[in-house]
Amino acid sequence: MIVSKQKELKEILKYLEGENKIFLVGCGECSATCKAGGEEEVKKMKELLEKEGKTVTGYSVPEAPCVAAKVKLELAKNRKAIEAADAILVLACGLGIQSVKENLRVERPVHVGCDTLFMGAIDSTGAFLEKCSACGECVLETTALICPITRCPKSLLNGPCGGQDKGKCEVDKDKDCAWVLIYKELKKQNKLHLLKKKRPPKDYSKTSKPRQLTIV
Ligand code: SF4
Numbered sequence: 001m002i003v004s005k006q007k008e009l010k011e012i013l014k015y016l017e018g019e020n021k022i023f024l025v026g027c028g029e030c031s032a033t034c035k036a037g038g039e040e041e042v043k044k045m046k047e048l049l050e051k052e053g054k055t056v057t058g059y060s061v062p063e064a065p066c067v068a069a070k071v072k073l074e075l076a077k078n079r080k081a082i083e084a085a086d087a088i089l090v091l092a093c094g095l096g097i098q099s100v101k102e103n104l105r106v107e108r109p110v111h112v113g114c115d116t117l118f119m120g121a122i123d124s125t126g127a128f129l130e131k132c133s134a135c136g137e138c139v140l141e142t143t144a145l146i147c148p149i150t151r152c153p154k155s156l157l158n159g160p161c162g163g164q165d166k167g168k169c170e171v172d173k174d175k176d177c178a179w180v181l182i183y184k185e186l187k188k189q190n191k192l193h194l195l196k197k198k199r200p201p202k203d204y205s206k207t208s209k210p211r212q213l214t215i216v
């Protein structure tokens with residue numbers, strides 16, 4: 001899922017300067033899960049904006065605002081409330097925000113209510129963990145399913161670097177060195193020969209942006 005975090009209210013208010021009537025859009029999937037823009041957070045934002053003297057003309061929490069078909073339908077259902085607004089504030093990730101802008105049939109400024117952080121997995125304690133950076137050329141098969149691109153701050157393909165100290169990373173002593181984790185896991189699986197295999201430089205043309213995948 002895409003992990004995002006709501007921006008500070010004072011920053012949002014700066015974006016909304018001179019605009020008094022606001023329509024809110026949230027996200028019923030990722031942003032709801034990370035409590036950045038689900039129904040509860042959208043209602044809370046409504047309250048906060050009203051306390052600041054704004055009028056909220058309405059709100060909508062599409063199941064997935066990043067999917068054009070879903071957001072179009074929700075925006076169409078709320079057309080009157082959107083037309084009554086001076087601007088739209090979106091509490092969703094960067095994909096959702098852009099999708100709202102692209103699928104809006106009324107000319108209104110669209111504002112950003114969240115910072116998009118990373119693509120995350122959720123562990124059993126409920127913490128969001130960055131474990132994949134969508135590099136386009138997965139190496140997990142040879143790294144005991146631990147991603148060095150994401151979990152090593154230097155994205156080393158052949159590690160560890162000389163900085164690891166007692167299994168901790170030199171960049172952040174509170175974090176385990178990804179390559180020590182890989183070593184331990186490969187050892188457990190009796191696959192240490194994979195560590196000796198030199199990984200060639202990655203083909204970064206596969207990460208050149210913007211990428212597109214069309215499934216026919
Ligand atoms: S190597 Fe890491 S960043 Fe690349 S696709 Fe695999 S898990 Fe994701």
Ligand code: SF4
Pocket residue numbers: 151152153154155156159160161162163164165168169170171176177178179180
């Ligand atoms: S100590 Fe380990 S995780 Fe940290 S930068 Fe070096 S190889 Fe990467």
